Amino acid sequence: MRLRQASCSCGQLGLTISAAPLRISICHCQACRRRTGSVYGVQARFDRAAVEIRGRSTAYARTADSGARLTFHFCPDCGSTVYYGSDADPQQLGVAVGAFADAEFPAPTVSVYDECRAPWVDLPSTIVRHE
Ligand SMILES: [Zn+2]
Ligand SMILES: [Zn+2]
Secondary structure, eight states: OOOEEEEOSSSSSEEEEOSOOSEEEEEOOHHHHHHHSSSSEEEEEEEGGGEEEESOOEEEEEEOTTSOEEEEEEOTTTOOEEEEEETTOTTEEEEEGGGGOOTTSOOOSEEESGGGSOTTOOOOTTOEEOO
């Protein structure tokens, strides 16, 4: 199994992941826009047991529209969000796909809050859309 490495901008906070992603999604909601500074977030979920975390992080928690409590972990030095957890599924961790800085990372298969998608954002035709 190939190891995947994710990190913040400065490299202080990083992950080593020894499993394939379980789900890769793109989210167009306002909270993901504000968190990332982009017009959507892209995240991959992994089995938490396959994720090794190194470095310090600061946590920011918010309640999702689903009612789940999401806790985002970002580097206190450079501010990049690297990963997050949900109390609805403690066996998984979400990782910001940009933190891999890997152009070969697989494409998202799910588009969430698709009704909020910027009209100029094109997605793969096979993607599953959720309002
Ligand atoms: Zn950093
Ligand atoms: Zn979102």
